[in-house]
Amino acid sequence: MTDTPGQRGSYYERHIFFCLNHRDTGEASCAQHQAQEAFDHCKRLVKTQGLAGPGQVRVNKAGCLDRCAGGPVCVVYPEAVWYTYVDQADVEEIVESHLKHGVVVERLITPAHLGR
Amino acid sequence: MTDTPGQRGSYYERHIFFCLNHRDTGEASCAQHQAQEAFDHCKRLVKTQGLAGPGQVRVNKAGCLDRCAGGPVCVVYPEAVWYTYVDQADVEEIVESHLKHGVVVERLITPAHLGR
Numbered sequence: 001m002t003d004t005p006g007q008r009g010s011y012y013e014r015h016i017f018f019c020l021n022h023r024d025t026g027e028a029s030c031a032q033h034q035a036q037e038a039f040d041h042c043k044r045l046v047k048t049q050g051l052a053g054p055g056q057v058r059v060n061k062a063g064c065l066d067r068c069a070g071g072p073v074c075v076v077y078p079e080a081v082w083y084t085y086v087d088q089a090d091v092e093e094i095v096e097s098h099l100k101h102g103v104v105v106e107r108l109i110t111p112a113h114l115g116r
Numbered sequence: 117m118t119d120t121p122g123q124r125g126s127y128y129e130r131h132i133f134f135c136l137n138h139r140d141t142g143e144a145s146c147a148q149h150q151a152q153e154a155f156d157h158c159k160r161l162v163k164t165q166g167l168a169g170p171g172q173v174r175v176n177k178a179g180c181l182d183r184c185a186g187g188p189v190c191v192v193y194p195e196a197v198w199y200t201y202v203d204q205a206d207v208e209e210i211v212e213s214h215l216k217h218g219v220v221v222e223r224l225i226t227p228a229h230l231g232r
Contacts, residue, residue, distance in 0.1 A: 010196035061179030077193035
């Protein structure tokens with residue numbers, strides 16, 4: 001049975017995942033770069049602005065997204081847009097522009113060549 | 117600056133997130149339903165079949181996806197297809213059909229009304 005993905009509505013209009021991975025080995029990981037604080041800030045902003053929930057936005061914790069060289073990273077689906085953020089102002093811009101209005105924040109996009 | 121999401125290629129062709137949330141409160145959570153084992157099984161299958169990596173498939177841990185009533189759940193992006201799996205055979209079917217060949221496994225789709 002074949003099927004065309006995407007015919008159904010998405011349960012969340014936008015689903016953002018923050019890598020919160022922590023490494024004890026001394027290797028770089030997003031958790032060393034205030035990923036938890038960024039996640040908390042994003043979650044709080046989305047909630048207080050009434051954007052959270054089915055049909056709207058979900059802010060999610062994730063394990064290693066395997067793009068450590070671009071970290072700290074988050075990814076917004078279904079658009080599959082990856083961001084490298086530096087501070088809380090970056091998170092605020094992602095929420096206001098992308099999560100709220102669907103406009104990608106070009107300046108924060110993770111360079112395509114950066115993987116693990 | 118406006119932009120059309122999706123113009124760029126997706127870093128992963130398919131990105132599957134397993135809810136591994138565990139609750140200590142006695143409330144239902146995916147971790148009570150062999151979510152970790154399902155994640156491990158999926159990860160192993162994808163790796164051994166050479167499907168893992170950029171341009172291909174990423175199997176990811178996630179925190180609560182907030183569809184506990186349909187749990188244990190996983191979601192495949194960018195298609196935004198949600199699955200409720202029961203056993204390892206279900207996971208194998210998701211890998212073989214959806215992750216490998218892009219064909220949605222209709223019988224495992226999480227009913228639309230099931231949220232938290």
